[in-house]
Amino acid sequence: MGDLVSVEDLHVTFDTPTGEVAAVRGIDLTVAAGECVAIVGESGSGKSVTARTLVGLAGRDARIRAARLELAGTDVRAHRPRDWRQVRGRVAGLVLQDALVSLDPLRTVGAEIAEVLATHEIVRRSERAGRVGHLLDLVHVPEPQRRARQHPHQLSGGLRQRALIASALAGEPALLIADEPTTALDVTVQAQILALLAERRAAGLSLLLISHDLAVVAQIADRVLVMRDGRVVEQGPTERLLRAPEHPYTRQLLDAVPSASSRGRRLSATTGPARTALPARPEVRRGDTVLTATGLTKRYGDHTVVRDVGFTIGRGETLGLVGESGSGKSTVARIVAGLLEPDEGTVAFERTPWTSVAERTRRPLRRQLQVISQDPLGSFDPRWNVQRVIAENLDPDISRADRTDHVVELLHRVGLDRNLLGRHPRALSGGQRQRVAIARAIATRPSLIICDEPVSALDVSVQAQVLDLLADLRAADGTALLFISHDLGVVHHLADRVLVMADGAVVEQGPVGDVFTYPRHDYTRSLLAALPALVTTGRP
Amino acid sequence: MTVTLDGVPAGATFTSTTERAAAATRRRRLRIGLIAAGAYLTVLLVAVLWPAALAPGDPLAADPLNVLAAPDGSHWFGTDNLGRDVWTRVVHGAGHSITIAVAATAVAVTGGVLLGLLAGLSHRIADETLSRTLDALSAFPTLLLAMLFIAITGPGTVSLIIAIGLVTLPRHARVVRGLTQLVRRSGYVEQAVTFGLSRPRLVLRHILPNAIGPIPVLAVIGLGEAVLIAAGLSFLGMGPQPPSPEWGAMLSEGRNYLHIAWWITILPGLAVTATVVSLTVLGRHWQARLDGRHR
Numbered sequence: 001m002g003d004l005v006s007v008e009d010l011h012v013t014f015d016t017p018t019g020e021v022a023a024v025r026g027i028d029l030t031v032a033a034g035e036c037v038a039i040v041g042e043s044g045s046g047k048s049v050t051a052r053t054l055v056g057l058a059g060r061d062a063r064i065r066a067a068r069l070e071l072a073g074t075d076v077r078a079h080r081p082r083d084w085r086q087v088r089g090r091v092a093g094l095v096l097q098d099a100l101v102s103l104d105p106l107r108t109v110g111a112e113i114a115e116v117l118a119t120h121e122i123v124r125r126s127e128r129a130g131r132v133g134h135l136l137d138l139v140h141v142p143e144p145q146r147r148a149r150q151h152p153h154q155l156s157g158g159l160r161q162r163a164l165i166a167s168a169l170a171g172e173p174a175l176l177i178a179d180e181p182t183t184a185l186d187v188t189v190q191a192q193i194l195a196l197l198a199e200r201r202a203a204g205l206s207l208l209l210i211s212h213d214l215a216v217v218a219q220i221a222d223r224v225l226v227m228r229d230g231r232v233v234e235q236g237p238t239e240r241l242l243r244a245p246e247h248p249y250t251r252q253l254l255d256a257v258p259s260a261s262s263r264g265r266r267l268s269a270t271t272g273p274a275r276t277a278l279p280a281r282p283e284v285r286r287g288d289t290v291l292t293a294t295g296l297t298k299r300y301g302d303h304t305v306v307r308d309v310g311f312t313i314g315r316g317e318t319l320g321l322v323g324e325s326g327s328g329k330s331t332v333a334r335i336v337a338g339l340l341e342p343d344e345g346t347v348a349f350e351r352t353p354w355t356s357v358a359e360r361t362r363r364p365l366r367r368q369l370q371v372i373s374q375d376p377l378g379s380f381d382p383r384w385n386v387q388r389v390i391a392e393n394l395d396p397d398i399s400r401a402d403r404t405d406h407v408v409e410l411l412h413r414v415g416l417d418r419n420l421l422g423r424h425p426r427a428l429s430g431g432q433r434q435r436v437a438i439a440r441a442i443a444t445r446p447s448l449i450i451c452d453e454p455v456s457a458l459d460v461s462v463q464a465q466v467l468d469l470l471a472d473l474r475a476a477d478g479t480a481l482l483f484i485s486h487d488l489g490v491v492h493h494l495a496d497r498v499l500v501m502a503d504g505a506v507v508e509q510g511p512v513g514d515v516f517t518y519p520r521h522d523y524t525r526s527l528l529a530a531l532p533a534l535v536t537t538g539r540p
Numbered sequence: 541m542t543v544t545l546d547g548v549p550a551g552a553t554f555t556s557t558t559e560r561a562a563a564a565t566r567r568r569r570l571r572i573g574l575i576a577a578g579a580y581l582t583v584l585l586v587a588v589l590w591p592a593a594l595a596p597g598d599p600l601a602a603d604p605l606n607v608l609a610a611p612d613g614s615h616w617f618g619t620d621n622l623g624r625d626v627w628t629r630v631v632h633g634a635g636h637s638i639t640i641a642v643a644a645t646a647v648a649v650t651g652g653v654l655l656g657l658l659a660g661l662s663h664r665i666a667d668e669t670l671s672r673t674l675d676a677l678s679a680f681p682t683l684l685l686a687m688l689f690i691a692i693t694g695p696g697t698v699s700l701i702i703a704i705g706l707v708t709l710p711r712h713a714r715v716v717r718g719l720t721q722l723v724r725r726s727g728y729v730e731q732a733v734t735f736g737l738s739r740p741r742l743v744l745r746h747i748l749p750n751a752i753g754p755i756p757v758l759a760v761i762g763l764g765e766a767v768l769i770a771a772g773l774s775f776l777g778m779g780p781q782p783p784s785p786e787w788g789a790m791l792s793e794g795r796n797y798l799h800i801a802w803w804i805t806i807l808p809g810l811a812v813t814a815t816v817v818s819l820t821v822l823g824r825h826w827q828a829r830l831d832g833r834h835r
Binding site: 363364 | 730746
C-alpha cells in the first residue's frame with residue numbers, strides 16, 4: 001500500500017445519441033507517494049478522461065467500471081457527488097490547460113484560492129488572507145498581496161497558471177493532477193511552470209501529468225504511460241521509454257517529433273518510410289529574391305508591435321520566423337500577405353512594390369503568394385464543401401468541365417481521396433482540413449507560401465504528416481516558404497534560415513544551423529535553453 | 541449540458557435521461573403546434589390563391605333581407621350589417637391582407653439588407669450616420685410611424701405597403717450590418733483577399749451570402765407582424781377602402797354592431813390572430829432548427 005492512486009482495469013464509456021463510445025478500455029495505473037507519473041497520448045486517446053475520472057468529473061453520462069479504483073487507500077467507486085467534493089482539492093488537486101477558463105473571471109485570484117481554504121476548512125477565517133499570500137508566494141507569484149486582489153484577466157498566462165496551481169494546492173492535497181498544464185504557454189513560461197511543478201514534487205507532492213508532448217513529460221516524470229485508443233500501449237521509466245521504446249506506436253510518436261536531428265528526414269511513416277531522407281530541398285537561389293522586406297514598423301496607438309523588421313526570401317528558400325506570443329510575428333505575416341499596411345517600411349514581392357500600393361495593383365500578383373493559417377476551418381467559407389473551397393482558387397481560365405479533375409488532382413497531391421469532394425470541412429479531422437488548405441494554396445503554383453503556425457493545432461503524428469507534405473511539395477514545386485512558428489523544433493526541422501523576433505524586433509537571423517547552434521543573442525539562448533529536449537540518442 | 545472531453549468524437553453531446561425525457565415532451569408539444577400552424581397556413585394559402593374553392597360566393601353581394609344573421613348552416617360565419625356573408629369576406633380578404641404583408645416584408649427585407657450591407661461595409665462616419673438614422677427610426681412605435689407616413693402620402697394599398705415596409709426595415713438592416721462587420725473580418729474573407737478577388741466579387745460571393753443567414757427566418761416572423769400592422773392601419777381607415785373585404789377594414793365596419801352581432805368582428809379578428817400565431821410558430825421552429833444545426 002501507500003499508493004496514492006491505485007487503478008485496475010478501468011473502463012469508461014459514454015452514452016451518446018449514436019450509441020456507446022468507449023473512451024477508456026481497461027487500464028491499470030498506480031501513483032506512489034512522491035512519484036511523478038505521466039500519461040502521454042494524442043487527442044482521443046482517453047488520457048484526459050482517465051484524469052477526470054480520478055476526481056469524479058468524467059461527466060454525467062459516463063459509465064465507469066473498474067476492478068479497483070482507490071484514491072489514498074479509499075475505494076471511490078461508489079462515491080456520490082458530495083463525497084467527490086471532499087476528494088477534489090483535499091485529496092487530489094486538479095490543474096487544467098487554460099487558467100483563463102478555469103478561474104472565475106468575476107472573482108479575484110485571492111478569493112478563488114480562499115474559497116478552497118474555506119471549503120475544506122484548512123485555516124481559520126482570520127488567517128485565510130495570510131494563507132492566500134503564502135500560497136501565491138509558494139508558486140513564486142511576485143508581490144502576492146497585490147496579485148491576490150487582481151482578476152484573472154489582469155495576469156499574464158504564466159502568472160494565471162501559477163495562481164491556478166496555488167488554488168489546487170490550497171487544500172493541501174497529496175496528489176496534483178495536471179492536464180496539459182503548459183500547452184497554452186510560451187516555451188520560456190512553460191519551462192518556469194515545469195520547474196515549479198518539479199519543485200513542488202521535491203517537497204513531497206505526487207504528480208499525475210497528462211500531456212500530448214513527450215518532451216515536456218521527459219523533463220519531470222519518473223514513469224510514462226503511453227495511451228492510444230483508450231488503452232495503455234507501453235509504460236516504463238521515462239529514460240528507458242525514450243531511449244528504447246518497445247511498442248511501435250511509442251517509436252512512431254518519438255519519430256514524429258521535429259527537431260534539429262530530424263532535419264532532412266521523414267517524420268511520419270505514413271508519407272513514406274519513417275526517418276528516411278526527404279526529397280532534396282529545392283535549390284535556393286539567394287541572389288534571386290522572391291520577397292524583400294525593409295524597415296517594417298507597425299504601431300497601434302503608442303504601442304509599437306513591429307519595429308524595423310527587414311529580411312529577404314530567396315527563390316525556393318524556407319525562412320523560419322520564430323518568437324513567442326506577442327512578439328509581432330503574426331503582424332509581420334499579415335503585412336507580408338498584403339493584408340495590413342505598415343506604418344513605415346516597404347515590401348517588394350517578385351521585385352514589385354507590395355506595400356503602399358492599391359489593392360488593384362497587387363491583385364495580378366496575388367496568385368503567386370498564398371497563405372495557410374493556423375485555423376483552416378476559419379479560412380473556409382462556412383457554406384462550402386471541399387470541392388468549392390479548393391476550386392475557388394483554381395485558375396479562372398480552366399474550363400468548367402475540367403475543374404473537378406483539377407481539384408481531384410490537388411487532393412491527390414496532398415494525400416486526400418476524391419470521396420472528400422462533397423464533404424463539408426466541418427466534418428473533416430484537423431489534419432485533413434489543413435491538407436485541404438494546402439491543396440487550395442498550391443492550386444496557383446505560388447512562388448511563396450506564408451504558413452502562419454500551420455501545425456500548432458495538430459497532434460504530433462498529424463503534424464509530422466503535414467510537415468512531410470510541405471517538404472515534399474516544396475521539393476516538387478520549388479516554392480519558397482515563410483514559416484511562422486512558436487515551435488523551435490519545427491523551424492529547425494524545416495527551415496533554411498531563421499529569424500528570431502522578440503517584442504516586435506528581430507533579435508537574430510541567419511542560417512538555422514548557425515543560429516540554433518551558436519546563438520549570439522541572449523533571447524535566442526533563453527528560448528533554446530527553455531526548449532524541452534528529448535534525449536533519444538542511442539536509438540537506431 | 542454539453543461536455544467536451546478528450547476521447548469522445550467531436551459533436552457528441554451528453555444529456556441526462558431526465559433532460560432527454562423533458563426534451564421529448566417539448567418536441568411532441570411543439571410538433572402538434574407545428575402541424576396546426578402548417579394546416580392553417582395551407583388553408584390560408586388556398587384562400588389567397590383560389591378563394592372561390594373555399595367560398596364560391598361574391599364577397600360584395602349584399603342581401604338586404606338577411607342582415608346580421610347569426611352563424612348557421614347556410615352562413616356559417618353569419619352575415620354583416622348589409623347582409624354580406626362574413627365567411628366569404630374573410631376568405632376573400634385573405635388575399636388583400638396577405639398580399640399587403642408579403643409585399644411590405646419584401647420591401648423591408650430588400651431595403652434592410654441593402655442598407656445593412658452598406659452600413660456594415662462603410663467606414664465609420666457613413667456607418668454611424670446610417671445606423672443612427674435607423675436607430676431613430678426604430679425608436680418610434682411602428683404603428684405611429686406608419687400612420688405618420690400615410691398621413692403624408694394619403695391612404696391606399698401602395699402607401700400601406702411602403703409604410704409597413706419602412707417601419708419594419710431597421711431590424712433587418714441591423715442584423716445584416718452586424719453580421720457584415722463580423723463576416724468581413726473573418727478568416728475566410730481575409731483568405732479570399734489573398735486569392736485576389738475583386739471587391740464586388742468578395743461582397744457578392746462571400747460577405748452577402750454569409751451575412752443574410754438569419755434573414756429568411758426573421759422575414760417569416762416579420763410577415764406575421766406585417767399582417768397585424770396592416771390590419772391595425774386598415775382598421776383606422778388607412779388601407780384598402782370599403783367595401784373591399786380587408787380584415788382590418790372588416791373589424792372597423794363591424795365594431796358598431798359588436799353588442800348585437802359579435803361574429804362580424806370576432807371571426808375576422810380570429811383570422812388575423814391565427815395568421816400571426818402560425819407564422820410566428822413556423823418562424824421560431826425554423827430558427828430553433830438552424831440554431832441547433834450550428835451549435
